[in-house]
Amino acid sequence: MFSALARLAPVALRRSFSTSAQNNAKVAVPGASGGIGQPLALLKNSPLVSGLTLYDIAHTPGVAADLSHIETRAHCLKVVVIPAGIPRKPGMTRDDLFNTNACIVATLSVACAQHCPEAIIISNPVNSTIPITTEVFKKHEIYNPNKIFGVTTLDIVRANTFIAELKGLDPAQVNVPVFGGHAGKTIIPLISQCTAQVDIPQDQLTAITGQIQEAGTEVVKAKAGAALATLSMAYTGARFVFSLVDAMNGKEGVVECSFVKSPEADCAYFSTPLLLGKKGIEKNLGIGKISPFGEKMIAEAIPELKASIKKGEEFVKNMK
Ligand code: NAD
Numbered sequence: 001m002f003s004a005l006a007r008l009a010p011v012a013l014r015r016s017f018s019t020s021a022q023n024n025a026k027v028a029v030p031g032a033s034g035g036i037g038q039p040l041a042l043l044k045n046s047p048l049v050s051g052l053t054l055y056d057i058a059h060t061p062g063v064a065a066d067l068s069h070i071e072t073r074a075h076c077l078k079v080v081v082i083p084a085g086i087p088r089k090p091g092m093t094r095d096d097l098f099n100t101n102a103c104i105v106a107t108l109s110v111a112c113a114q115h116c117p118e119a120i121i122i123s124n125p126v127n128s129t130i131p132i133t134t135e136v137f138k139k140h141e142i143y144n145p146n147k148i149f150g151v152t153t154l155d156i157v158r159a160n161t162f163i164a165e166l167k168g169l170d171p172a173q174v175n176v177p178v179f180g181g182h183a184g185k186t187i188i189p190l191i192s193q194c195t196a197q198v199d200i201p202q203d204q205l206t207a208i209t210g211q212i213q214e215a216g217t218e219v220v221k222a223k224a225g226a227a228l229a230t231l232s233m234a235y236t237g238a239r240f241v242f243s244l245v246d247a248m249n250g251k252e253g254v255v256e257c258s259f260v261k262s263p264e265a266d267c268a269y270f271s272t273p274l275l276l277g278k279k280g281i282e283k284n285l286g287i288g289k290i291s292p293f294g295e296k297m298i299a300e301a302i303p304e305l306k307a308s309i310k311k312g313e314e315f316v317k318n319m320k
Pocket of ligand 1: 058086126182
């Protein structure tokens with residue numbers, strides 16, 4: 001199955017667009033026909049993206065025809081954003097789909113290792129799949145920890161929105177760093193490090209932390225199983241791409257949180273704020289000053305993170 005998918009993903013259904021010639025970041029989106037992939041394909045319109053290549057195993061001609069009607073100027077792959085995967089239905093956890101999504105991410109990681117080993121990889125979902133990409137790249141001897149990112153930006157955007165609503169602030173002025181991972185209690189919003197500074201009593205802090213951690217499930221339920229968070233996920237995937245391409249183009253001071261290989265916590269991968277640069281991660285800015293509530297959340301998240309990471313690593317070890 002692995003090699004059959006590997007052939008299908010990069011080759012069978014593919015469509016490339018030339019976009020603005022202003023910068024030269026060429027971006028690939030495997031899973032481009034999906035609920036996240038379609039709105040993410042609107043990256044085509046960004047002046048930061050000079051070429052966009054869409055991959056999927058289904059419906060690509062339709063998406064390509066649709067996108068081709070958007071007016072943009074007519075041309076080494078730098079960034080691959082992977083929203084490919086099977087979404088969960090109500091009542092399912094991300095773990096229920098582990099084998100299917102692990103297989104898809106492993107397949108696409110092998111394709112990246114073979115066809116664009118220099119590219120920066122941005123992937124979602126995250127806690128087990130970033131270790132999968134890492135292990136595949138190690139097997140292909142092209143591993144560079146500064147170039148593999150798990151997108152957790154959706155948790156940050158949700159935290160900013162909910163805090164702004166609670167405190168009556170402009171969301172554009174609110175930035176909550178979110179640490180840890182990207183599922184349930186591994187999502188650790190450190191509201192004590194929020195800019196602007198906000199004062200929230202502990203009971204509200206606990207409640208809003210739970211709201212941020214369960215926001216994905218709220219969307220799955222509200223859509224009655226038809227889809228999960230596709231628009232907000234595509235928005236945040238695009239935001240991460242823009243930040244990265246800005247930094248790759250030499251913009252200074254670009255910081256985003258992301259789930260990466262990290263020495264910052266008692267597990268191999270952990271999300272903290274990262275200074276981005278021309279070659280991916282420039283500097284891990286670390287956990288910083290942390291509240292007792294933050295410490296407690298990190299301690300509670302570590303066992304689950306370790307188990308998810310191990311699951312991803314074992315998957316690649318047992319792969320034929
Ligand atoms: P979707 O089913 O609408 O789209 C997935 C697309 O991936 C489909 O078009 C499918 O054909 C494609 N695909 C599958 N295998 C592929 C392969 N080997 N190569 C290329 N394309 C392939 O799903 P969606 O709503 O877009 O969600 C995609 C993934 O993102 C799911 O795994 C979902 O769980 C995850 N997700 C995560 C979050 C989050 O916050 N972590 C939020 C939303 C979705």
